[in-house]
Amino acid sequence: MAITNSYIQEKLTEKFGEQVTNFEETYGMLSFESPKEFNLKVLQFLYDEPTLSFQFMTDLTAVHYPKQVGRELAVVYHLHNLVENVRLRFKVFTDVNTPDVFTASKLFEAANWMERETYDFFGINFVGHPNLKRVLNVDEMDYFPLRKEFPLEDQTRIDKDDEMFGRG
Amino acid sequence: MRPVRFNIKAKTANIADAIGAPPPGFAGEGFFSTKMSDVVGLARKNSLWPLPFATSCCGIEFMATMASHYDLSRFGAERVGFSPRQCDLLMVMGTISKKMGPVLRQVYLQMAEPRWVIAVGACASSGGIFDTYSVLQGIDQVIPVDVYVPGCPPRPEAIIDGFMRIQDLVGQESVRRRNGEQYKALLNSYGIE
Numbered sequence: 001m002a003i004t005n006s007y008i009q010e011k012l013t014e015k016f017g018e019q020v021t022n023f024e025e026t027y028g029m030l031s032f033e034s035p036k037e038f039n040l041k042v043l044q045f046l047y048d049e050p051t052l053s054f055q056f057m058t059d060l061t062a063v064h065y066p067k068q069v070g071r072e073l074a075v076v077y078h079l080h081n082l083v084e085n086v087r088l089r090f091k092v093f094t095d096v097n098t099p100d101v102f103t104a105s106k107l108f109e110a111a112n113w114m115e116r117e118t119y120d121f122f123g124i125n126f127v128g129h130p131n132l133k134r135v136l137n138v139d140e141m142d143y144f145p146l147r148k149e150f151p152l153e154d155q156t157r158i159d160k161d162d163e164m165f166g167r168g
Numbered sequence: 169m170r171p172v173r174f175n176i177k178a179k180t181a182n183i184a185d186a187i188g189a190p191p192p193g194f195a196g197e198g199f200f201s202t203k204m205s206d207v208v209g210l211a212r213k214n215s216l217w218p219l220p221f222a223t224s225c226c227g228i229e230f231m232a233t234m235a236s237h238y239d240l241s242r243f244g245a246e247r248v249g250f251s252p253r254q255c256d257l258l259m260v261m262g263t264i265s266k267k268m269g270p271v272l273r274q275v276y277l278q279m280a281e282p283r284w285v286i287a288v289g290a291c292a293s294s295g296g297i298f299d300t301y302s303v304l305q306g307i308d309q310v311i312p313v314d315v316y317v318p319g320c321p322p323r324p325e326a327i328i329d330g331f332m333r334i335q336d337l338v339g340q341e342s343v344r345r346r347n348g349e350q351y352k353a354l355l356n357s358y359g360i361e
Contacts, residue, residue, distance in 0.1 A: 137302060138266045145301040153299045 005030040031089035039092045054079035060114035062122040066148045072096035103129040121146040205343045213339040214244035219255035223262030226289035226321040233324040252278040263291040264304045276311045290320040
């Protein structure tokens with residue numbers, strides 16, 4: 001029996017009640033959010049519950065929404081049930097000033113490097129991560145380049161004429 | 169409609185341009201005497217060993233340059249070495265990220281003097297379109313560069329032209345230039361002893 005999105009939503013609401021919110025279905029893929037303190041509980045439930053068994057982490061990344069005060073950073077988990085071939089998207093939001101989120105690397109080995117990458121680009125502090133350091137950028141980098149407050153262009157350049165690059 | 173005309177200022181091929189005219193000297197029956205530095209320059213410029221440091225599409229153009237149609241070996245660069253310790257000419261072709269900067273510098277340091285560097289393409293010369301947090305804005309931030317080849321990517325003709333400019337430099341270089349104060353100051357400005 002293929003599990004449906006409404007069945008997943010039903011199971012989650014039954015277990016977590018008011019803590020899981022903002023259910024939506026975009027292009028057939030379920031997406032919802034929970035408070036960041038519950039991220040491991042929700043992931044563990046989705047992993048352990050025999051009828052759900054979302055035991056494969058496809059992706060883990062973050063999004064920066066500078067206009068949502070108090071919930072600027074979203075950490076996004078993409079999970080996959082390989083048996084039923086069902087995917088879902090799970091988000092937790094956090095304040096940009098205290099970007100502490102519990103690490104999922106104890107539950108999914110795949111989360112280890114993906115959390116390092118997310119730390120590298122967005123500065124999410126994954127509490128409990130075994131080796132939280134930069135993985136793609138140079139170690140000397142002192143900012144998180146994909147946060148919106150940092151311009152995309154290299155700020156160290158001195159020889160380029162802004163007018164020639166369309167930002168004069 | 170505008171008539172299409174190619175190469176309206178075509179230069180006729182001149183063998184002396186390619187391999188270099190014989191240096192000024194005294195010739196007689198069966199002998200020729202000239203300055204040592206001229207002979208060394210002539211020998212060096214026609215037997216450069218390039219080290220390709222190819223990271224992206226300019227490297228593909230270099231492959232065409234090396235292949236039979238354009239044939240870089242006509243210029244004495246038959247032997248492309250893949251060890252920096254054997255090579256004279258570092259050809260940097262492609263985008264160099266900031267994380268690769270120290271690697272490129274290490275490769276340069278491993279080359280023995282005399283050594284020359286050619287930056288092929290917009291990315292190696294200036295960062296090109298990648299004006300971004302992860303890309304080195306020109307390899308001259310980490311190593312000294314002798315010749316820049318523009319283009320994105322440059323055609324093989326442009327790479328060959330850049331190579332011939334390198335040959336001009338090599339042929340005219342004094343054998344004592346590498347011991348000069350100016351050269352040491354240049355290397356020191358890059359933090360190289």
